[in-house]
Amino acid sequence: MTSEAIIQTDFSGIDGLQIAANPVNQVHGLSTLIQAAYVPVLPWDVLSENGDLPAGEQRSLPQVIGLGGSGWVHQASVLAPQVHAGQRALALTVTGSAATQFSAPVPFYIFPIPEQVSLAAAATLVGGGDEAWQLLHQIPEDPAVRVLVVGASGGVGLYLLQLLAQRKQFPDVISSPRSQQWLQSRFPELQVYTSDGLPADAQYDVVVDLASQTQLLRQLEPHYSHGQLIVAGLPGYQPLNRTITAHFENGLVSPGVYRRLLGMLAKGVIQADIDSIYPYPQV
Secondary structure (H helix, E strand, O other): OEEEEEEEEOOOHHHEEEEEEEOOOHHOOOOEEEEEOOOOHHHHHHHHHHHOOOOOOOOOOOEEEEOOOEEEEEEEEEEEEEOOOOOOOEEEEOOOOOOOEEEOHHHHHHHEEEOOOOHHOOOHHHHHHHHHHHHHHHOOOOOOOOOOEEEEOOHHHHHHHHHHOOOOOEEEEEOHHHHHHHHHHHHOOOEEEOOOOEEEEOOEEEEEOOOOOOOHHEEEEHHHOOOOEEEEOOOOOOOOOOOOOOEEOOOOOOHHHHHHHHHHHHHHOOOOOOOOOOHHHOO
């Protein structure tokens, strides 16, 4: 069985992507086959396309991009009794998901989607809600801790702000000028600044960087000179100021996190903010 897929062929960025037929890997019938509906565009894919992933993380080329997505179960594995053919599901995969059909070989990373959650919203949990959950648990659960989120208008940041609000934590935010007004209207309880508009005396205990701009982090160092820096897209970044503790946070979360996030979407506790949806040939 074959399907069309978006395949990375080299490290030249988006120019290295092509759409081609891709064999669907059904290893001894133990993988679940997903008819894809939505596959999120991930910062991880962009890093991979440019050859910027950490050592050991880059898969050999050619490879189908994407780490997961939502759709309908075309063929369920006997190892995944939680889903059945025709059911809506969210799935993660190690073999690439940006295809009309993709294989989900790890049964405990396949999740039925509650009826209250759209397929598009469910897909945003891959590389969005899951990463936000990881970042959330690096931030002390203390309203007295001053937090700054840099570049919060993307998929990870929007979920992180909502999850922090559930804790009654309300960070300051740095946004690009073009996103500032929308982000302020989306989160009226927060202070949304541009990098040039941050008060000179603002000091933070924790800075979460989602913008992945080295120059911006250098510019902001006086505002967290004795704090903690959490980076999501610059794995090798080191602050100039040695009093700053920095670490890279990106990895796989447990299956229970996805079930919990799907439940929160179903109850309206959090919501998916989707900017654009494109047909995959427009990649």
